[in-house]
Amino acid sequence: MTFNYIHRCFLTDAEKKSKDIQVVEIWVRQVRELAYDAEDIIDTFNLHVERRKNATIVWRIIGFWNKLMTLHKTGMLIEQFNKRSTEISTYKSQYNIHESVSMQDSSHRTERLVSKLATRRTTPLVEEQVIVGFVEEATQLAAWLVKDEKEPRRRVMSIIGMGGLGKTTLAKLVYGKREVENHFDVCAWIYVSPKYRVRDLLSSCLKQVRGSITIDERSHIEKMDDGELKIELHKYLQGKRYLVVIDNIWNIDTWDRISASLPENQNGSRVLITTRNKEVAIHADQSTQHHELRLMNKDESWDLFCAKVFSSSGSCPPQLVHTGKRIVEKCGGLPLAIVMLGGILIGKERTNNAWSRVLACVDWQLNQDSNPSREILALSYTDLPYYLKSCFLYLGLFPKDSDIKVGKLTLLWIAEGFVQVRGEEPLEDVAEDYLEELIQRSLIQVTQRKYHRGPIETCRVNDLLRDFAITEAKNIRFLDILGNKMYPVSARPRRLGIHSCDTSMDVNHSSASFSKLRSILFFDVTFQIDMWKSTFGGRTKMLKVLDFEGVNLSGGLPKQIWKLVFLHYLGLRNCFSVEFPPSIGNLVKLQTLDVRNTLLCSLTKEVWKLKQLRHLYLNSFGVINLDSMEDLPRNLISLEISSDLWNCMWQASVRFGCLQSLTLNGELRCPNKSLRNFFPLSILELHLEESVLEEDPSSVLGSLPALRELRLRNKSYIGNKLLFLPEGFFQLEFLELRGLQALEEWTVEDEAMSSLRHLVIYDCPGLKMLPDGLINVTTLQKFEISNMPNAFLDRVKENGEDWDKIKHVPSITCN
Numbered sequence: 001m002t003f004n005y006i007h008r009c010f011l012t013d014a015e016k017k018s019k020d021i022q023v024v025e026i027w028v029r030q031v032r033e034l035a036y037d038a039e040d041i042i043d044t045f046n047l048h049v050e051r052r053k054n055a056t057i058v059w060r061i062i063g064f065w066n067k068l069m070t071l072h073k074t075g076m077l078i079e080q081f082n083k084r085s086t087e088i089s090t091y092k093s094q095y096n097i098h099e100s101v102s103m104q105d106s107s108h109r110t111e112r113l114v115s116k117l118a119t120r121r122t123t124p125l126v127e128e129q130v131i132v133g134f135v136e137e138a139t140q141l142a143a144w145l146v147k148d149e150k151e152p153r154r155r156v157m158s159i160i161g162m163g164g165l166g167k168t169t170l171a172k173l174v175y176g177k178r179e180v181e182n183h184f185d186v187c188a189w190i191y192v193s194p195k196y197r198v199r200d201l202l203s204s205c206l207k208q209v210r211g212s213i214t215i216d217e218r219s220h221i222e223k224m225d226d227g228e229l230k231i232e233l234h235k236y237l238q239g240k241r242y243l244v245v246i247d248n249i250w251n252i253d254t255w256d257r258i259s260a261s262l263p264e265n266q267n268g269s270r271v272l273i274t275t276r277n278k279e280v281a282i283h284a285d286q287s288t289q290h291h292e293l294r295l296m297n298k299d300e301s302w303d304l305f306c307a308k309v310f311s312s313s314g315s316c317p318p319q320l321v322h323t324g325k326r327i328v329e330k331c332g333g334l335p336l337a338i339v340m341l342g343g344i345l346i347g348k349e350r351t352n353n354a355w356s357r358v359l360a361c362v363d364w365q366l367n368q369d370s371n372p373s374r375e376i377l378a379l380s381y382t383d384l385p386y387y388l389k390s391c392f393l394y395l396g397l398f399p400k401d402s403d404i405k406v407g408k409l410t411l412l413w414i415a416e417g418f419v420q421v422r423g424e425e426p427l428e429d430v431a432e433d434y435l436e437e438l439i440q441r442s443l444i445q446v447t448q449r450k451y452h453r454g455p456i457e458t459c460r461v462n463d464l465l466r467d468f469a470i471t472e473a474k475n476i477r478f479l480d481i482l483g484n485k486m487y488p489v490s491a492r493p494r495r496l497g498i499h500s501c502d503t504s505m506d507v508n509h510s511s512a513s514f515s516k517l518r519s520i521l522f523f524d525v526t527f528q529i530d531m532w533k534s535t536f537g538g539r540t541k542m543l544k545v546l547d548f549e550g551v552n553l554s555g556g557l558p559k560q561i562w563k564l565v566f567l568h569y570l571g572l573r574n575c576f577s578v579e580f581p582p583s584i585g586n587l588v589k590l591q592t593l594d595v596r597n598t599l600l601c602s603l604t605k606e607v608w609k610l611k612q613l614r615h616l617y618l619n620s621f622g623v624i625n626l627d628s629m630e631d632l633p634r635n636l637i638s639l640e641i642s643s644d645l646w647n648c649m650w651q652a653s654v655r656f657g658c659l660q661s662l663t664l665n666g667e668l669r670c671p672n673k674s675l676r677n678f679f680p681l682s683i684l685e686l687h688l689e690e691s692v693l694e695e696d697p698s699s700v701l702g703s704l705p706a707l708r709e710l711r712l713r714n715k716s717y718i719g720n721k722l723l724f725l726p727e728g729f730f731q732l733e734f735l736e737l738r739g740l741q742a743l744e745e746w747t748v749e750d751e752a753m754s755s756l757r758h759l760v761i762y763d764c765p766g767l768k769m770l771p772d773g774l775i776n777v778t779t780l781q782k783f784e785i786s787n788m789p790n791a792f793l794d795r796v797k798e799n800g801e802d803w804d805k806i807k808h809v810p811s812i813t814c815n
């Protein structure tokens with residue numbers, strides 16, 4: 001398509017140039033506008049086509065005249081478009097704008113990534129982050145935190161330094177130390193942003209210190225006002241020895257408002273803050289240690305650079321050392337700059353020539369501006385292949401310093417059309433590669449994995465990078481943020497992240513400014529749904545992405561939503577309750593429908609008309625209404641539903657050949673009580689809860705050839721014996737046995753679970769001992785035991801009766 005071609009061939013390359021030549025900048029802007037217009041013309045035309053498809057006969061006849069008008073209008077628009085594009089083309093030769101010589105050879109990187117595909121889904125592509133230095137600092141800080149005999153008062157320690165210096169990294173390191181974790185009764189980590197709301201911080205803190213909470217408790221917390229939250233948190237922390245980390249606190253006022261909820265227990269409770277502002281640290285606690293982070297020296301810088309670029313091999317080939325050191329020098333000891341430049345070089349050929357080209361670019365960039373780190377970020381961005389540019393800019397939509405769920409992020413990328421088809425591979429896998437590549441380039445950091453060295457669960461973006469993404473994205477109207485005073489809303493953005501509704505839903509942004517929106521993502525849960533019509537109403541017909549996560553929708557979704565025929569992603573997670581009218585069947589392009597933790601009052605069969613659906617999450621609904629099951633969407637990749645629904649589907653012989661992730665809650669009624677063939681062979685992740693299985697499911701589950709992650713939770717199995725047969729579960733990497741009240745005996749035969757990396761046993765009060773077979777599971781890296789009876793704990797501790805079976809496991813935690 002033309003606009004895609006323009007985007008790919010000119011836009012990306014020319015964007016680089018736009019930094020130095022103003023003429024090019026203007027030209028780039030014109031091309032961009034042209035591309036947007038092309039997209040609009042095509043989408044508007046498609047909208048008409050879609051509407052006519054759904055019209056009744058009478059309306060079709062009446063619509064004939066309309067059709068002519070539409071064709072005529074579209075024709076005129078295309079004519080204007082062609083004229084403009086010819087003009088713009090002519091400017092290009094007039095002003096002597098050539099396609100730039102790219103300094104990137106990203107193909108090299110992509111090939112390398114593809115060659116790793118064979119091993120990909122079992123081991124993470126990106127090496128674990130290597131942390132250079134910080135050993136002394138972390139030990140010192142940890143010691144300060146846990147040393148309490150002499151000073152029981154609640155102390156507030158701080159890590160101070162400019163952005164990109166590694167404050168969060170150091171705090172995470174300390175927070176993750178075993179001796180720190182074990183020392184405190186409860187721990188919480190909260191991020192602060194300049195545009196924060198105290199209640200969000202308090203509720204996040206409360207949820208963390210309370211541990212796992214039910215949906216009811218969660219909605220109870222959400223309903224509390226600021227005052228109640230403060231009291232509740234204070235009450236909960238009273239008497240406990242707690243550690244609260246407050247990351248990236250900006251001003252004194254913020255501290256004062258949080259501090260009131262953190263009681264003085266005189267028992268060695270601690271607060272650790274990270275900040276750019278020394279005054280905040282001193283104000284919070286005058287008489288304690290503050291750690292001022294310094295820039296890295298030459299050696300540290302070089303070590304960090306090599307760790308980043310040559311990860312496992314570690315050392316730099318001699319012919320590259322000279323150029324490499326010159327590149328590192330440009331970073332002035334700022335870790336963020338070093339990892340970004342390192343990230344660029346990973347994808348380059350390892351020749352002096354290629355590296356010198358990068359060095360030349362750094363020189364060029366630094367001369368433009370006095371702010372080196374920003375320019376290095378710009379360089380890193382410019383170096384991205386065009387498909388990753390969109391993915392990176394998109395991160396700007398998410399609130400500052402928040403943990404981003406990557407499952408959601410990758411599905412959003414797909415819905416937006418950023419992810420390119422690559423042979424037969426599912427787009428979800430390609431998107432995962434994009435993510436890995438951004439991580440490798442240090443544009444994103446991993447914050448949590450689903451299990452030890454397992455798939456990534458959450459990630460975050462450093463705030464300097466995020467600011468950069470927003471500025472860049474606003475410039476090209478790629479996205480905008482509502483409710484952040486730092487960035488006033490620009491004209492007609494394509495995407496909108498709503499961070500705060502209170503200040504923003506005013507007349508300034510009415511009608512015209514939202515007419516081009518393709519995506520809306522809510523991050524402010526206080527949005528009142530009855531504002532929808534007046535704010536977005538009929539002006540957002542071409543939405544592809546709509547995410548209401550957390551917004552209270554019990555008032556009912558506006559009718560307009562069901563007319564959004566281009567919608568690819570509809571997020572209704574944690575939205576209290578919703579209803580689906582039959583008109584949901586209009587959303588024929590929907591790929592993801594996420595209704596997790598939202599009560600669905602009834603399930604209309606029209607949902608099954610959505611043939612493009614690949615990810616369906618409905619974990620709580622009242623009435624099932626399923627007359628016809630024949631035409632279910634067959635290409636589902638992830639599915640989270642009640643077991644009742646699964647039982648019905650199974651009986652109606654519905655089978656999903658590509659299902660990878662399945663979560664079922666409730667009693668499973670399999671024919672003859674046999675699970676055989678009850679789950680598709682393609683399953684990678686299986687999560688069963690309350691299934692009330694009487695027969696041991698191990699032999700069936702153990703023979704699922706691709707199963708990687710298994711969670712058997714609360715009464716999923718009510719028998720007393722589990723027998724893992726020889727060579728069963730041979731791909732399994734993660735196993736969780738949780739709340740299996742009746743389980744007494746677990747046997748693991750030879751060669752079973754030969755890939756297991758992470759094992760969790762939680763609240764299985766009848767389990768007498770560990771299986772002998774664990775001794776052969778040499779791949780096991782992490783073993784967590786929790787809520788188990790003392791007799792069991794006695795056996796697994798050092799020199800206990802079961803110790804020999806697990807002493808080869810590097811990390812064992814019991815509590």
Ligand SMILES: Nc1ncnc2c1ncn2[C@@H]1O[C@H](COP(=O)(O)OP(=O)(O)O)[C@@H](O)[C@H]1O
Binds near residue numbers: 131161335337
């Ligand atoms: N000592 C270190 N070793 C390895 N990487 C580091 C180190 N310090 C910082 N980094 C990297 O630099 C970047 C910025 O660090 P971050 O902790 O987010 O900085 P800050 O919180 O001070 O803004 C991150 O990508 C991080 O991984």
Ligand SMILES: [Mg+2]
Binds near residue numbers: 168463
């Ligand atoms: Mg930080």
